[in-house]
Amino acid sequence: MSNSKDAVRKILDAVRADKRTSLTAPEGKVVCDAYGIPVPKEGVAKSAAEAARIASDMGFPVVMKIVSPDILHKTEAGGVVVGVKSAADAEKSYETILANARKYKADAKIEGIQVQQMLGGGTEVIVGSITDGSFGKLVAFGLGGVLVEILKDITFRLAPAT
Numbered sequence: 001m002s003n004s005k006d007a008v009r010k011i012l013d014a015v016r017a018d019k020r021t022s023l024t025a026p027e028g029k030v031v032c033d034a035y036g037i038p039v040p041k042e043g044v045a046k047s048a049a050e051a052a053r054i055a056s057d058m059g060f061p062v063v064m065k066i067v068s069p070d071i072l073h074k075t076e077a078g079g080v081v082v083g084v085k086s087a088a089d090a091e092k093s094y095e096t097i098l099a100n101a102r103k104y105k106a107d108a109k110i111e112g113i114q115v116q117q118m119l120g121g122g123t124e125v126i127v128g129s130i131t132d133g134s135f136g137k138l139v140a141f142g143l144g145g146v147l148v149e150i151l152k153d154i155t156f157r158l159a160p161a162t
Helices: 002-017 025-034 048-058 087-104 146-150
Strands: 042-045 062-067 080-084 112-117 125-132 136-143 154-158
Touching (some): 002 025, 025 062, 025 112, 048 062, 048 087, 048 112, 062 087, 080 087, 136 146
Antiparallel strands (some): 042 112, 062 080, 062 112, 136 154
């Protein structure tokens, strides 16, 4: 576990050095893995062909999402495609997401396209934390996925929350 926690420290230090306040999804996965929090299988593609290979290896359907520290609201940017059902669709979706992201924010640093196992059932949630100048450490929790951006159904509680 100490190697896992070292990986988390390395990510957090890099994010801080970049003067960012949010993790990318792949960075968040490393944190979840380190603490034993299960998440869907995923990989980051740097080309359309690689996206097709990752998706094929993982099994369909998959979800594809832009990976950029400069694009936090992926749905607004056209950076999410749900229900990709074939290698050809994965290649097409890769190109579409990339074009949409560049149109949304031309100078965004794009690290790739996340290809993620699409799970059925359950409820997708968002969990986060912030440090507020008045209240200190806060934990955020709410409906995840596209709903976080559409419904903005999120709550903040003082840490530790029980």
